[in-house]
Amino acid sequence: MREGSGSDSSRTTDAASPVRVGVLSFHNSKETKAILNAVEALGHDPVWLREENTRSWIADENLRFDPDVEVVANRLLMTKAAEPLDDLGIATSYAASRPVLNPPTVVVQSLHKYGAASKLTTAGIPVPDAYIAFSHRTINEGNRLTSEKAVHKSVIGTNGNRMSVIDADDVVSPHIARRRTFLQEFIDTGAERPFDVRAYVVGDHVVGAMKRYAPPNEWRTNVAVGGEVEDFTADLPEEAAQLSQEAADVLGLDYAGVDLLCRDDTWYVLEVNVTAGFKGLFAATGISPAPYIAALAIERVDGDVDRDRVASLATVLDDSVPDCKPSLDPEPEGPMTIGYTERVTVSAGQRAVDVIAKSDTGAQRTSIDFDVAAEIGAGPILNTVQVKSGSQKKRQKRPLVEIDVKIGNRWQTVAASVENRSHMTYPVLLGRDILDGYHVDVTKREREE
Structure with a gap:
């Protein structure tokens, strides 16, 4: 059982009654909307936990929330948040008394790419060689990687921003945009067009997988930089699927996008993304992870889920504005x-x-x-x-x-x-x-x- 995944909420109603599922998200992403819409389509009550409507208080030795929910799906975008620790504190409050999917302690250890790679490698999961140091001198001398090329990247980042491929003797900085950096072995598969594989894990299985091809004159495969995608769900080898599930499990994540690459018949985990997007995956596979995440949240507190309905909903990415989106301000009685x-x-x-x-x-x-x-x-x-x-x-x-x-x-x-x-x-x-x-x-x- 993953950390924070136990059903310890004060649910007293029978399993057939609707579950109030909170999606903690201070942004308007397609993924957040799709999860909320999926909760409603499955016959349960979605609650969008936003800055406009969320509050909590401690009184008489009790922790209370408004609006109250029975389970929370954490969709905070920590890599883009202005005050990530402040936001994580909100998730921590919920995790103190409610089951939280992708709980905050797990998110913290997964966001740091070198830290996550360290945990994966000690668990026996193959990852590229990597090196981190914290000064200009130490990052450019000493235990550098032995590979001819390496990727210089931020320890916390998203969408491939500001990553670069360097030669072994290139001078690099220990920071990118005020964030620490590290070096990761550049795995050259020998392919004419660079690609990697993104497998999306929800719970204990891969719901979809895609190949991501780099655009012309580019080595990064991220959809955000123009990468092209194609369905790889049926062709994903069992070894790669199992590796993806194990990576998410080692990091304690309930759902994640796992980036993979194969060299000489060995699969490597490049990164594990806590809040991976759905847009590219759905375009490639026609599968939306949203209903699977919604179902996982509902079942976490013993709510009823029609699995056939989940599979049906997954064929559509419903990112319309959900009815539960709170208004910015209460409607005035008059002008x-x-x-x-x-x-x-x-x-x-x-x-x-x-x-x-x-x-x-x-x-x-x-x-x-x-x-x-x-x-x-x-x-x-x-x-x-x-x-x-x-x-x-x-x-x-x-x-x-x-x-x-x-x-x-x-x-x-x-x-x-x-x-x-x-x-x-x-x-x-x-x-x-x-x-x-x-x-x-x-x-x-x-x-x-």
Whole structure:
């Protein structure tokens, strides 16, 4: 039994009653939507656990959640999260009292590619030779790989981003984009067109497999960089299928995409991907893993699943927006009115401050003063924008940062431009990116203290 896989929830209803399955996902991926839709199609109750609706509290020595669920499928995209440890903490809270598929402790050890390879190799699973060091000196001398070529890659990453093939004597950095790197033996199969195999494991079996071919003048096979795919499910050797299942089991994963390569009749596990996408696999095989993941979650708490129905649902990748997607904000009873000036709260994660803002229906974008942006910890810079301000003839380039603005009881997230507004009366200007949907009453003004 994998870690965190035991049915320890407080389920007291009979097996025929619907199971409330939570999918923990702070993003809008096809995979998340497909799993939620599959839960509903199997006759159970899907709950999308998002930032907009998820909360938890500890009271009277009890841990509680709203919305409450009986089992959780973890679909947090840790490689792309701004604060991955914060997100993992949410999954940890659920795992304290609910079964969680791909529990957080398992995800942590699987995300680190060198760490995962270390665990696999000690379990007897063939992986390419690899080398890691943490300074410019040590990574470029000492126990380097003996192969002629190696792959220089980030220890945590996705979609093949910034990976490169190097020669044995090339100088490399111990970091890529502020993340540590390692070297992995480049396995040359001698194929005219580079390819690898992705096997998708759910529970104790491979639900589908595909070959991924690198695009022209490229060695990476990732679909995200243009790799072409073809069905390999029926042709996947039993040895490779068993190796994929063993790799997922050693790492404690309930579902994963396992990347494989064969050289001299020996199969190697290149990587094990915790939140592998479905798009390429479905395009190649016509099989969606979503219903299998939904069924695994339901059965984890002894819910009923029609396996024939699962197989039928797997022939369609239903990534339509599920009915259970929570709204960003509660629907107001009527149109909200905002004044020419309004007291608002602005935040960017570090702290929240109250300021008086000016409404400007002629401005396309909200803007915020440098000092206020610094006070609330706004950043990083998302982009820059050219803005024409007041009587100035030339457009000025301003940075864009993401901020949260609260008007009344409603929060909105916008990309605001940052400027020096110290010579202006109001440190925040509300543009149409926020004002759309409000009635602006120019006679209404906030009393200034």
